[in-house]
Amino acid sequence: MSFAKTAVTAARRRPDADRLLTWLCVGLPLLGLVLFFLYPMVIVFLRSLTVEDGYGLANYSQVLASAGFWRATWHSLLMGGTTTALSVFLGFIIAHGLHRCAFPGKWLVRGVIVLPLLAPSLVQALGLIFLLGRNGVVSRALGIEIEIYGFWGLLIANTLYALPQAVMIIGAALVLLDARTYEAAEVMGASPSRQFRDLTLPAARFGILNAAFVCFTITITDFGNAAVIGGDYSVLATEIYSQVVGQRNFNMGAVVGIMLLLPTVVSYAIERQAMKRQQTGQATGQVRYRPSFAPLRDTVMAALALLICAGIVAVIGIVVYASFVTLWPYNMALSPKHYDITLAGGYSSLWMTIVISVMAATGGTLAVFLLGLGLRRLPRRAAQPIQVLAAMPAAVPGMVLGLAYILTFNSTATPLYLLYGTAALIAIINFYHYHTQGFLTLMTGFRQLPPALEEAAGSLGAGLGRTAVDIVAPFIAPMLVSVFFFLFMRSMVTLSAVVFLTTPDLSVAAVTIMRLDDAGLTSQAAAFSTCVMAVVCLALLSMKATLALMSRRKRSKDTA
């Protein structure tokens, strides 16, 4: 049949520069994901099965038979559960206060709540030691001895660290509620408490669930707080560290890593489902809820929110303060002498971390941009599995990824060995550790870009390259800026992923802080932390300024 023949010839198109470019856009980031995420994860899995004479489950049976492992697992789950309950509860109070109540000074609450994100996680632990430790301000003032090392100290430190996430996620769910729904309920005679029970809570349900899983994952995968304030309270993350660094037992470390991976993967999978459910409930053209002042409710909520914020400020602030104290707690005179850091390579690791963070942010932003650009032009069945892969790294704890890297790149089996011990590799691990968040942020930007814009550019004669530069990049510029600074700030403070990859010649800021604290130089650790926080704060302010400038320019383009 002649018809069948034309059908075949029509379907086969000559290779065209744009198609090649599309595959390049997808191919390069995809190659990165395979080399620097999938492959190391396969290696860590294989190593967990490696025994003296080939492969087997001997490592697993050995780990499962050890009391230490079960203690650490129980501790991790208990700590994860308690921290989650506490931070979601406190997070809901603050989010509800910010979005559903009317009181002045919300900007202050908003500002304070992100503070824990601007510092390495071990800063909360340091702060608690300065406040509640044996020589802490509170302990001395009250003349009592508090045992801060262990469960309670770790619980508070982890809660402070997870709280910003809880506030942001629950807040995002509360913002979605339409004011008209409340007006309708009001007209129908529902009291404020009924409205809260019947409208607010059900609508925030998925946000709360989502926040719970995120907090749980953050807590059980965190290493910094556990290392500084955990004391004898061993958790899975510290267990991996002691297996690998303490006992040089990589295979056993891999086993514990795989065990830590299980709950995080499950938690992440549920979280993604919850997020999908929440997004489908979103209506278009909604009217934002504007709370009016209700004296009793708002005074109480404001007081609670400020109280929690005061706690955060105290814990972070005391670190900054202590860094200037001459000899804590005996000579409280202020002096800058702790900033003269000579141990652990001095400030060289801070500069190195900045360089690494810029590398991770630049390369990472470019990689997710190319990936997003290419994915738009791929058929759905090809794009879907790549999207799933791109969203996977968030399920992997930093410790596990770090371990996977050392197992993969510290082996002379492949040319990838050349990367071992370089700043580039640390930049790479930081990017892939936070790949998911960067990718998903940019994808929301891409989703807002109407396909007709690219099609219009195409029919005017613009190829993929031109369209990317002239049309796509300007459109999603705010998202690119956000992703860049997000990757930069995370790279500045992350500890768990990089702790295995630093060498005596190449260290990063968070590891230096841990080493200084280990060496008993707590004040110098505080000083170094303060420097890191200053850099990250500066980055955050630059981001806000850039975004504000962009939105002002956009507004001036949208109004006559």
Added chain:
Amino acid sequence: MYLTVRDATKTYGSFTALDRVSIGIDQGEFVCLLGPSGCGKTTLLRLIAGLSDLDGGQILLEGAALSDLPARKRGFGIVFQSYSLFPNMTVAENIGYGLKIRGTHRSEVARRVSELLELVKLPQLADNFPGQLSGGQQQRIALARAIAVDPRVLLLDEPLSALDAKVRSELRDEIRHVQRSLGIPTLMVTHDQEEALALADKIICMNHGVVVQAGTPEHLYHRPRTRFVAEFMGISNLLTADAVRRAFPDLPARQPGGTEGNHVACIRPEQIGVTPAPDGNATVRNISFLGNLRRLEVDSAGGPLVVETHGSDACREGDRVMLRLAPDACTWVADDLARDPAEVRA
């Protein structure tokens, strides 16, 4: 034919969006693809633009196959329903973008841009951004942007659908004027039959992925071939042969080939004459006053009919009237909607 589409086929999984569709556009012709949503008209336009790939068939421009050319090398202009101006560029930059890509000298671009702004009557907006413009203005700029590169074919994808009624009719005239004066072969997709009637040299009426009928607006309106076309192109009275005989006993009811069951008579409301007569054969049930005309619903011996009259006929609701119909004002159409559309095609 200048542009020829031959046996174009497009499937999405098991859904056939286009089934061996063949159409043609002549030099300087304005062609409208008309049909309800989901009939495949936009799919066809996107295939012609090169924005999606054919599963079968051919698209030829002046005899040369286009299938291998990506959209950016076809040299076509396109205007979308959703304005789709580049928000980060000024009006002038938007219009000049295609020329800039072609490496046209900057002074030449500026000259052409101001010429086009004059053409769409918006010279004062050159330095504004799209966000500062009204929908109608944005669509004019989109039109200017599409014709800036002297496109070989102009493609319009429901360009007026997002606009208010008044702006829509203004821009409709404008599009017609621009297209006539430049003589660009144009293909417009629309679901609005009034728009198609007003603009097109040729209307291609589509349904369920196939072309149902193609021809001049007059032809499609007065001589629809199927019930679908008759109903889609304005109001019509569709009667069985039996009902026609009862309603208009004087009319020699001719019909093609005796296949009475498969055909119905299509009678346009303005072709039925009404005169008040106490001994008439119908009763006025309802009258709607529409300004320039009156629409009467009358009960005849053949069932209810819609009649439109100009002038001030003194009919009242409940009056008896006499209905008249010229013998050639009645078109027999295939009753394609009563059955599975696949069968009608066969």
